[in-house]
């Protein structure tokens with residue numbers, strides 16, 4: 085079997101601007117069209133596989149120009165079942181970004197699943213059919229009371245855990261963008277405190293400042309979160325300063341969760357583990373695909389450390405279905421905004437990616453491949469160039 089087609093399919097999706105602006109400007113709630121893309125890989129024997137963006141998989145598939153210049157020359161004529169060989173090739177090839185590798189790798193896993201009639205998580209080594217989710221807020225939602233009320237709604241919806249993204253590149257007083265420094269750790273902790281008071285002691289809570297704090301701010305905020313019984317402090321600082329993370333992790337009791345955005349997948353994370361730069365690791369399929377994420381998860385498992393999966397989507401769910409709670413405890417379900425329905429199915433899908441039951445568990449898709457059910461009527465009616 086040989087790969088004969090590699091295609092980037094672009095189409096528009098009406099998007100609530102409250103989702104795309106994240107508070108960096110007006111949240112007017114108007115709908116605007118955004119373009120998303122799907123990668124399709126097909127073979128001479130009719131097998132095909134897809135990678136989609138969206139659902140927290142925060143980037144679309146590669147553009148047609150990238151497909152023509154980079155992907156086709158590498159993939160056409162190759163055996164689509166040689167995923168490891170192709171992953172090694174793309175990873176060693178410096179023209180490939182991790183996001184390109186991710187899309188190709190996910191489409192190849194999807195292809196294998198569709199070909200065999202099995203879900204990818206079973207092919208990876210099925211472990212569980214459902215995973216506990218946490219509600220992950222969008223940043224810059226407003227006053228502490230807004231977060232407290234949102235957390236109560238999440239608890240009523242069934243969530244057992246809730247993660248705060250507070251003031252990120254945003255001045256809560258002037259209500260305008262504040263790129264870079266200063267951060268607002270004091271105001272962020274007021275939000276974290278209001279959430280704890282609203283939901284009570286049993287709900288698991290996390291805080292994610294998205295890398296905007298200094299070391300001193302991280303130390304102070306971490307100690308405050310310890311008093312509030314928070315579970316982890318996520319990516320509080322710029323991740324290229326690993327030594328600051330070593331110092332922070334030594335000084336605090338609360339679990340430090342990082343690195344989230346560092347490139348290099350299992351390679352950089354091995355350095356973080358060796359340095360003791362965090363208590364828990366972080367990884368997602370956007371950083372080199374399912375193949376890179378499984379390598380990373382197994383690395384952390386061998387060291388007896390958690391590796392919490394960043395963002396959601398079909399690829400991350402396949403990984404979570406094939407790993408233990410001990411290593412990968414939660415599914416990140418977000419980013420949530422009060423008044424925006426997180427349970428709605430986007431128009432290009434026939435079934436939702438991450439339906440959550442009333443106990444707070446997201447169920448791993450059980451259809452063949454990654455379980456993506458594409459709505460071709462919608463996609464074909466809304467196709468655009470590139």
Ligand SMILES: [Mg+2]
Nearest residue numbers: 292318319344
């Ligand atoms: Mg994060």
